Amino acid sequence: MIAAKASYFARTALGGMWRDPFVHVIAIASLAIALVGFGLARIAGAQIDALVSALGGEVELTVYLKDGTPAEEVKKLEAALAQRTGGVARTVSPAEALGRLSEQLGPQGQALTELGANPLPWSVEVTLPPQLRDLASLQALAQTLRALTFVEAVDYGADALERLAALSKGLKLASVVAFAIVFLTTIVVVSATLQLAIYSRREEIEIQKLVGATNRFVRAPFLLEGMVQGLLSAVLATLALWALVTWAAPRAAGMLGFLALPKGSQLMSTRLMVELLLLGLAMGLSGSVVAVRRFLRV
Amino acid sequence: MIAAKASYFARTALGGMWRDPFVHVIAIASLAIALVGFGLARIAGAQIDALVSALGGEVELTVYLKDGTPAEEVKKLEAALAQRTGGVARTVSPAEALGRLSEQLGPQGQALTELGANPLPWSVEVTLPPQLRDLASLQALAQTLRALTFVEAVDYGADALERLAALSKGLKLASVVAFAIVFLTTIVVVSATLQLAIYSRREEIEIQKLVGATNRFVRAPFLLEGMVQGLLSAVLATLALWALVTWAAPRAAGMLGFLALPKGSQLMSTRLMVELLLLGLAMGLSGSVVAVRRFLRV
Amino acid sequence: MIQMFHVTKAFGNDPPTLMDINLDIQKGEFVFLTGPSGAGKTTLLKLVFLAERATRGQVLVSGRNVARLRESGIPYLRRNIGVVFQDFKLLPNRSVAENVGFALDVIGTPRELVRQKALKILKRVGLEHKANVLPPKLSGGEQQRVVIARALVNDPAILLADEPTGNLDPALTVEIMDLLCDVNARGTTVVVATHDASLIERYHKRTLRLERGTLVSEERGAKAALLMVQG
Amino acid sequence: MIQMFHVTKAFGNDPPTLMDINLDIQKGEFVFLTGPSGAGKTTLLKLVFLAERATRGQVLVSGRNVARLRESGIPYLRRNIGVVFQDFKLLPNRSVAENVGFALDVIGTPRELVRQKALKILKRVGLEHKANVLPPKLSGGEQQRVVIARALVNDPAILLADEPTGNLDPALTVEIMDLLCDVNARGTTVVVATHDASLIERYHKRTLRLERGTLVSEERGAKAALLMVQG
């Protein structure tokens, strides 16, 4: 009897989708749209993270040393800094600094190389490890370094860092807001579409109940349908995202080359696919649960 | 008779929405979502334009003069440049240039001020008008300027400009793609929802035709309904956008302050509202036309 | 008024539902159409108001060959034909008066006149007190009378009534039949499809008998009724 | 099997549709329920299978007071009651066999058995050749027989038939009534709501007559039929 019922549910669910494909196509389409929106938001979020940590990779701390610091002290400091921060420290001689500066300045810089004496000091540049890349740790670190004997000044591009942090926060917020809007509205549309799908079959539900079906019996095929719809739309969404990413990624990379985007295939992780599948299932199922509940009072 | 029919259509359309609010709420909701998507894309597009031209406002051309150029020649050149480009030209003395440089360089810069002689040349900075801000005109302009007698070098930040152009192109493309995706999918969902709404009333259509209604007579109330839905959803979308923009703009401005976003109220132009209204009407109407056509063969 | 020449109707590849039907119903006539379940009575009526098209043969209504009528001409044909549908076809979410007025709305009758005429005809079928009720709240017989009222509300030239008394008690049946006779007396051509032998016996009208898609006899009154019961 | 004590049913604030009904139908009995259109026959049947609940009074089915039955108990009550609905209630997009099998699917009968039983009962109402057709393609009388088949397919303890022969010709009416009598002879309690005086006369069963919501008489056969026609 249970096997008979299960088989009946499966037949009814698939039969319902087969017999009246119209409403199901709509439900699947809107579910798939929601999932594509979710996928895009996830990919964009991952990209923003990658971008921020890539830019963060440029966070450097420069320690300018006092004039006349002995060479062995410079070496010692370099070693101490590397050990202390866990990053990479590198000593920059006044000559190297002047060369860089004149290069940076372009036409103006040519004049610098014509100077008799090099006015620039020795310095040590430290590329910081990720855990020290926030403003607070940098400030603390700079404070301690400034107290050292041979240190003249410490520079860590506070401005750029603040902007970067603000930008990353802004982008994250924007993507969360955009995602929330897309998601909420599609949830409304999806559950409404499913309700409409069931609404168009209220006659069937009424008759089932009149011939002695329990609420559970009436509900089961609809829930199954919702799950099948969720799965189908997840598959659709995965394909659509894949196509989109494959098409868009090289173009975006060409245009925004300096941001070094990963390849399209890397953007669609297995994890994302699993998430899409589970989310699709959950949305399809919960959409039907809500919808069925509304129309079961016959 | 025509008045009677018009009154009948109006009553039927409004009556239909009143009697079966469910399907209409869904249709209106999905239309409104499409319109909000459209509005957001328009606002984002306008913002990107504004951002690009704001950043473009920083495009400057610097003309470095040869050592020993007489002061009156410098003045002449300044005037000539201002006239020729239609922009604003400003002479920068070697002293001013050194001051800026040392400020720019921070700790490193202190050393510069200790130099005996100022190695920097006289220069003229030109802020260019919008029509000259693209790479091609800049290159042409630089070419001609380099040929002048007292000119040593011409600098116009080609790198930054190229990046800016690429970024703007990329952002525009991304917004167009995102908009196209949102728009196409919502069009599909909207027309499907309207079809579902009419589908749920196919019995009514059948009976109307059986008692002698012409196709046109059957169609009219549905088209009217589509238009009313379009209008309502446009109003809804305007309100939603307004709320969103009012809520989000100050937060975004706080976060991305350095980009100088306009105030929320400025983002919702009358023109945008009119566009939303017309688009809503058109989508509602065309959605019903398509949907009615599908279900009029009874 | 209604003429058929060698009319055949087949659905898909099934054996034909109607075969080589020939009939001639005069203007102002009152005709019963009878026959066992599935004989093709409803299908024959549908051919007249073009709910179905004949597979072969000619169907003439008011002298016009409707077999050749274009899609766009159908509404104008239907406006002259009142139909009592066997399965009622009432809109569940419109009041009784609105359902009855439907046939008038369609031709652009002003609202007040629609309601006035609807109430008048509802009174004649004994349902004026149910004018503002929704059809699902009516009993079977009440629904049937609403359908009859709708068919009569715009004084059609032809009335096709498919089993109009199947849900009515004997007393009401007589009332409704008297109403149909009355409408007929004022010039409307009436065709009534029915299984009710007692009606055919009592009203003594020309009776066409269908059997498995062919017209098998044409009698009146008791003789026709006898054929039915033997059938 | 079915008992009612002082049952009243009112819809909203309308005057009650049924007033102070008292009746007792024994297990295995065959009872006709008659009365004019709108008297409350359908409503009375609905109280038995809980499509409506009584406003006041007790309704006992198989000795259980269904007035107190919880929502979740209703399906189990209905599985023992076969109902022939006056408005058919067939699913337009399921085949005839599927429609008939519906009542068996609901209790978890295996698929092959469902089809087998459905075909068997369809044969008894003369429709085995229409098993795979969709209901909208059937004639009125054919649809009515499908509904009868669906009501009988799971051998219910009680059969409520609301106007089961309204769309059937005299010959088929006899066949179907014989089927109902046969089912009754095998132990099923049968209640038939009908307007057809000839049935009541011919079958000579206990006949309950409703008028404007009250039970006014209880006769058998010719006497009951006479009351109807006079009605």
Ligand SMILES: Nc1ncnc2c1ncn2[C@@H]1O[C@H](COP(=O)(O)OP(=O)(O)OP(=O)(O)O)[C@@H](O)[C@H]1O
């Ligand atoms: N749309 C259709 N498609 C296929 N077959 C149909 C269709 N409509 C009717 N039929 C078949 O044609 C035959 C005649 O149907 P019709 O409705 O004309 O019978 P009827 O004489 O009105 O019977 P009843 O008295 O039972 O109403 C039936 O067997 C029916 O199954």
Ligand SMILES: Nc1ncnc2c1ncn2[C@@H]1O[C@H](COP(=O)(O)OP(=O)(O)OP(=O)(O)O)[C@@H](O)[C@H]1O
């Ligand atoms: N859901 C409802 N809401 C309001 N009134 C109702 C409802 N159902 C039935 N009625 C009213 O109750 C009365 C009795 O209806 P019922 O269907 O029981 O009559 P009946 O005896 O079956 O008539 P018929 O022979 O015409 O089928 C009718 O006047 C009807 O309008």
Ligand SMILES: [Mg+2]
């Ligand atoms: Mg028929």
Ligand SMILES: [Mg+2]
């Ligand atoms: Mg009834």
